[in-house]
Amino acid sequence: MEAGLSNPSLPESIAHACGEEIKPARVPYSGCSSCVGMMWVVVQLAALTAAFVLPGMRPSEFAPDKPVPVFVSKLESVRTELPFDYYDLPFCLPEGGKPQRLGESIGEYLMGERIETSPYVGIMKQNQFCKSVCRQKLSPEQVKLFIDRIKESYRVNL
Numbered sequence: 001m002e003a004g005l006s007n008p009s010l011p012e013s014i015a016h017a018c019g020e021e022i023k024p025a026r027v028p029y030s031g032c033s034s035c036v037g038m039m040w041v042v043v044q045l046a047a048l049t050a051a052f053v054l055p056g057m058r059p060s061e062f063a064p065d066k067p068v069p070v071f072v073s074k075l076e077s078v079r080t081e082l083p084f085d086y087y088d089l090p091f092c093l094p095e096g097g098k099p100q101r102l103g104e105s106i107g108e109y110l111m112g113e114r115i116e117t118s119p120y121v122g123i124m125k126q127n128q129f130c131k132s133v134c135r136q137k138l139s140p141e142q143v144k145l146f147i148d149r150i151k152e153s154y155r156v157n158l
Contacts, residue, residue: 070120092134
């Protein structure tokens with residue numbers, strides 16, 4: 001090994017082949033622990049976006065051309081901490097006129113989740129476009145309620 005080399009971990013043959021002194025790259029220290037912390041946060045957020053499962057609901061398998069029921073939960077907003085029940089707004093009701101609440105697990109109860117039936121049904125492996133579920137006439141107060149929730153950035157979990 002030549003005496004002038006700055007990286008003694010390189011094999012002698014590489015140092016001789018280069019014919020010049022090899023200097024390690026200098027990287028400015030930018031708080032490596034904060035980089036690791038940031039990377040951990042990014043990985044965790046990516047994991048959250050990969051799948052969203054309502055507490056208490058386990059994955060199900062559906063055969064092609066079979067109905068897939070759609071359940072509803074609460075309305076949530078990023079602007080306010082106040083959640084609303086899905087049926088606090090005048091959405092279409094399921095057959096029978098009354099939504100049925102699915103069994104609550106302890107996790108659902110503690111998180112305030114209320115998973116209920118809806119009038120919406122999909123068919124496995126079939127595209128459905130513009131299928132009407134119901135028609136209802138809304139009062140001016142009901143329309144204002146919908147507009148207010150939209151302005152407050154409320155979203156529904158189906």
